[in-house]
Structures are given as C-alpha cells and as structure tokens.
Amino acid sequence: MNFRQLESFVTLASELHFGRAAALLHLSQPALSQQIRKLERELNKQLLVRSSRKVSLTSEGARFYPLARQALAHYQKAEALIAPEGDEFSAVHVGYVGSALMSETLLEQLRLFEQNHQGVLRLQEANVQTQLSMLETSELDCAIIRGPIPLSSRFCKMVIAKQPLICALPQALAQGLSEPLSLSDLSELPFILIEDPPGTGLTGAIIAACDKAGFVPRYQQSVVSVNAALAMVAIGLGAAIIPQCMVSQNFAKVCYFQLKDELAPSELLFLYRRNNHHPGLIELASQLDVL
Structure with missing residues (x-):
C-alpha cells in the first residue's frame, strides 16, 4: 500500500464518481481504476462497487475510508516535517x-x-x-x-542527450574483426536485447536499425538493463548494441566496435x-x- 493508492481511494470515496476523482487527481480514469484495483488486491478486500451509472462503498470500504483519510493526513504531515527548512515543494x-x-x-x-x-x-x-x-x-x-x-x-x-550506438562483442566472437563493423556483419550472431515494449526504448531502436540492414536480430537472451546486457556479452552469450557512454563500465572479455551504419543516436528522454x-x-x- 502506498501514498498514491490511498490518495486515489480517498478521493474516489469522497466523490463517488470516477470522472470527477480522476480530474482532481490529474489521472486518466483507467489509471485511477488501476490504482484502486492494486489497493484492493493488496488488502484482499473489495472496497468499491462499480456500475455503469454509480460508484458506492462496500461495507469494508466504508470502514476503511476514515482510516485511509487519517493515514493520508499523517503521511502529509510527516512529509512536511522532514522537508528541508525553507524548501517550497515536496518530493x-x-x-x-x-x-x-x-x-x-x-x-x-x-x-x-x-x-x-x-x-x-x-x-x-x-x-x-x-x-x-x-x-x-x-x-x-x-x-x-x-x-x-x-x-x-x-x-x-x-530530449536531454543523444548518444552514439556501438557494438559490444564477446572477445571470442571479436577475433579477426576490425572497425568499423556493419550491422549486417552481425546478422548471424545471437543478440542480447533489453525487455522494452514493442517499438519502444533501446530495443525498439535496435530492431528498427536491423530491419533497415535487412535482417531480424536473433534473440539469445532478454535482460532488464544495458549493464545486464554487457554482463551477458562478457559471459559470451552474444552481441549487444549499446550507447557509447556504457564503454566506461569496463567489462572484461568485452570488445567494442564502432558501426558504419548511419544509425540514429540513442535519445535519452525526459x-x-x-x-x-x-x-x-x-x-x-x-x-x-x-x-
């Protein structure tokens, strides 16, 4: 249970209307519903009855409502107490x-x-x-x-930074290769890719670049971060396309190559x-x- 869930429940319980509550919270209605469902799953209780025309509190929701309001008020007081003196905004x-x-x-x-x-x-x-x-x-x-x-x-x-993309290869696979490499040189190699949603993030950019080079990268391993991808390369599991700034990580048994393809730089977004x-x-x- 967290502050956002409590705030969502208290606001919805006060308004008993998804549209008004979502507007007060500056959320979309699906996002508000998601917060409420998360809270109900964590409490293992149904707090609200929803229909196409109205929202009402269950008996458990009615008992939880005053407690949630108190918890929310205590949280806000605690945050105000620990905020640095003279600072004009919260976390x-x-x-x-x-x-x-x-x-x-x-x-x-x-x-x-x-x-x-x-x-x-x-x-x-x-x-x-x-x-x-x-x-x-x-x-x-x-x-x-x-x-x-x-x-x-x-x-x-x-866009807060643009960083060139380079190739990271296990030392064993890098034997005899010289810079710059073409993406098509990697078409037969297994790739380490980050678990990004389709068409988004670094993996979205890599798949689009490989498609332009005429091949679909063969997945060897999915990971959650660029650091993990480099670790997989160091183990010898495959190739990875990474932002050039990651070279500073200094993984042993990893060789880095510039690419001659005209790849769009990796954009860091805020x-x-x-x-x-x-x-x-x-x-x-x-x-x-x-x-």
Missing part, C-alpha cells in the same frame, strides 16, 4: 533507466538540483515499461528513459504528464531543458 519522484546515469551531464544537473533542494529528489531505477505505467498512475512525476516511445498527448517529452503542475517537477524540467 519529486524521478524514474530512470540505469544507463541514463552514465550521462555525466545529466548527473551534474541532478546534483545541482539536489544541492538547491536537499532531500527532495526520490530516484527509482526501472525499465521503460514500468516507468510508463508508473507515470500513468502518478507513482512517478517524471521518467528518464531511452527512446523511441509512442506519441501521446498526455505526456510532455524532452518524460512527464502534461497535467502535472508540481513546482519541483517544473523547475527540474526547466533546468534540463537547457541541455
């Missing part, structure tokens, strides 16, 4: 893919924001799919992910809901917009 919840933190420019901007607003940043590593879902349900204020992503009128998107007016988020977005 900013930021999701990120692990490879994003290899960008020294991004790190410097996050460092500057933390210096100006100590204790406000709440950073959480998660893959693209999880971050997009958490944005929808307001569990994150913003997401730092690798493009491409589907266009959505609900989100604002900024994403947030268009209707999120959190002042801390707005300041962070403004700060990153100069990159």
Whole structure:
C-alpha cells in the first residue's frame, strides 16, 4: 500500500464518481481504476462497487475510508516535517533507466538540483515499461528513459542527450574483426536485447536499425538493463548494441566496435504528464531543458 493508492481511494470515496476523482487527481480514469484495483488486491478486500451509472462503498470500504483519510493526513504531515527548512515543494519522484546515469551531464544537473533542494529528489531505477505505467498512475512525476516511445498527448517529452550506438562483442566472437563493423556483419550472431515494449526504448531502436540492414536480430537472451546486457556479452552469450557512454563500465572479455551504419543516436528522454503542475517537477524540467 502506498501514498498514491490511498490518495486515489480517498478521493474516489469522497466523490463517488470516477470522472470527477480522476480530474482532481490529474489521472486518466483507467489509471485511477488501476490504482484502486492494486489497493484492493493488496488488502484482499473489495472496497468499491462499480456500475455503469454509480460508484458506492462496500461495507469494508466504508470502514476503511476514515482510516485511509487519517493515514493520508499523517503521511502529509510527516512529509512536511522532514522537508528541508525553507524548501517550497515536496518530493519529486524521478524514474530512470540505469544507463541514463552514465550521462555525466545529466548527473551534474541532478546534483545541482539536489544541492538547491536537499532531500527532495526520490530516484527509482526501472525499465521503460514500468516507468510508463508508473507515470500513468502518478507513482512517478517524471521518467528518464531511452527512446523511441509512442506519441501521446498526455505526456510532455524532452530530449536531454543523444548518444552514439556501438557494438559490444564477446572477445571470442571479436577475433579477426576490425572497425568499423556493419550491422549486417552481425546478422548471424545471437543478440542480447533489453525487455522494452514493442517499438519502444533501446530495443525498439535496435530492431528498427536491423530491419533497415535487412535482417531480424536473433534473440539469445532478454535482460532488464544495458549493464545486464554487457554482463551477458562478457559471459559470451552474444552481441549487444549499446550507447557509447556504457564503454566506461569496463567489462572484461568485452570488445567494442564502432558501426558504419548511419544509425540514429540513442535519445535519452525526459518524460512527464502534461497535467502535472508540481513546482519541483517544473523547475527540474526547466533546468534540463537547457541541455
């Protein structure tokens, strides 16, 4: 059970109308329904009765409602008490893919924001799919992910870094190869790919590039991060296409090659809901917009 779930339940229980509650919470109605279902699953209780015309509390929901309001009030008081003195806004919840933190420019901007607003940043590593879902349900204020992503009128998107893509190969498979490689040189090799939703993230970019080169990459292993992909390469399981910034990880038994294909650079994106007016988020977005 978390703050967002409690806030969603209390607001919906007060309004007894999904449309009004969703508007107050700056959520879509499906995202609000998802928060309520998560809470009910965790409590193993049905809190609301839904029909096409109305929403009402079950007996368990009616008993839980005043307790949830109290818990929400205590949470807000506790957050206010531990907020740094003189700071004008509460926590900013930021999701990120692990490879994003290899960008020294991004790190410097996050460092500057933390210096100006100590204790406000709440950073959480998660893959693209999880971050997009958490944005929808307001569990994150913003997401730092690798493009491409589907266009959505609900989100604002900024490109905060562009990084070239290179190839990582196990030492055994790299024998006799010289730079630059062509993607087509890799067509018979197994690939290590990140578990991104179809057409999105780093994997979406890689599959599109391979398609342009005339082949479909053969999956050997799916992983959740670029670091894990490099570890799989080091073990000898296959090839990986990675942002050039990841070379600094210095995995043993991994060889890196420039690619001669005209690949679009990997875009690091800053994403947030268009209707999120959190002042801390707005300041962070403004700060990153100069990159």
